Amino acid sequence: MGKMKAVVKATAEPGAVLQNMDIPEPGPKEVLVKVKATAICGTDVHIYEWNEWAQKAVRALPQVMGHEFSGEVVKTGSGVESLFPGDRVSGETHAPCGKCYQCKNGEQHICANMILFGVHCNGCFAQYAILPEICARRIPEEIPWEFGAMMEPLGTSVRAAQEVVCSGSNVAVIGCGPIGLGVVTALKTMGAYRIIVTDVSEDRLAIAKELGATSILNPMNCDVVSAVMEITDGVGVDSFIDASGNVKAISDGFKFLRKGGRVALIGLPSRPLEIDLVSEVIFKEAKIVGIHGRKMFETWTVMENLMAGDLLDLKPIVTHVLPLEQYGKGFELLKQGKACKVILDPWLEE
Ligand SMILES: NC(=O)c1ccc[n+]([C@@H]2O[C@H](COP(=O)([O-])OP(=O)(O)OC[C@H]3O[C@@H](n4cnc5c(N)ncnc54)[C@H](O)[C@@H]3O)[C@@H](O)[C@H]2O)c1
Ligand SMILES: [Zn+2]
Ligand SMILES: [Zn+2]
Secondary structure, three states, rough: EEEEEEEOOOOOOOEEEEEEEEEEEEOOOOEEEEEEEEEEEEHHHHHHHOOOOOOHHHOOEEEEEOOEEEEEEEEEOOOOOOOOOOOEEEEEOEEOOOOOOOOHOOOOOHOOOOEEOOOOOOOEEEEEEEEEHHHHEEEEOOOOOHHHHHHHHHHHHHHHHHHOOOOOEEEEEEEEOHHHHHHHHHHHHHHOOOEEEEEHHHHHHHHHHHHHOEEOOOOOOOHHHHEEEEOOOOOEEEEEEOOOOOOHHHHHHHOOOOOOEEEOOOOOOOOOOOOOOOHHHHHHOEEEEEEEOOOOOOOHHHHHHHOOOOOOOHHEEEEEEEEHHHHHHHHHHHOOOOOOEEEEOOOOOO
């Protein structure tokens, strides 16, 4: 058995360590993937900092960090029939039980007993990773490794864009992190008319503009609600997608949503949101949908087709590609708001 480099959350305190460990063996219905690219997500930052959420979510330490990745299948465990060594795959992080009500009724992406890859078990900030067969999604040659590593977060963006039915309509995107920016490029491709984006970071607003946003608004220096109403001739947007998780920004969204409009919520607010249901939902006939991950696997199919057809602009979202050893730098850049998507390459020499 060979050895591999891995970024490990070793102890219940902030930070992580780079370790040399045994390459794991795939068990029944599992595959061993040689990780070609892996991406740092906000969830990883929470685990790295070991905040309250992470302390509750992570079940056991030490644990290999990371959940967004692409790579090549190198070995399959017993009973694996759909994948073979050499297959290019991207990781789906929602590992379904296959037995619960949701799993049996076409909603395995929100399985009641879901195991989250890289949160509840070892992840992919390593040279190799073990994935359940069902979560290793084969991807076409046209998708480069670094974009393959972004498909997990991008899938929530693509799905949100699909949910609001955007062709020819006015859509607002709240928050321009990797998720919101993925929404912007998806909306552009799907034919949205106006794409109004908000963020408090000018750097991120600039990326949104590059991806095709038609109006960029910074709540630090304008009243977002009146600005959106003005842009939409007093009507309000046909839909908004929240990718900020900011309570004030979401409640503003319900104010600038037009009557009969649609809402897709992706961002995770850290506290409950107060909303006037009568005026902002019921009389408005707002249609609200929560998004948790990607439909398995309808969203993947659409996303793959869009990516293979070069219909999504992902390059501007990737601000850094670093060797795995520089994970600490990646986390610091993200914490300081100096990066958007940071990709770690486990095979790049320092
Ligand atoms: N539902 C899901 O399946 C799912 C999946 C992945 C991420 N998420 C959540 O989606 C959200 C976005 O993820 P991300 O990785 O892009 O995170 P991120 O933190 O990089 O992006 C959030 C963005 O919102 C901006 N923001 C903060 N306050 C704002 C305000 N008042 N108005 C407008 N923008 C504001 C931030 O500047 C930042 O650019 C997070 O809350 C994350 O936890 C949900
Ligand atoms: Zn993620
Ligand atoms: Zn289930």
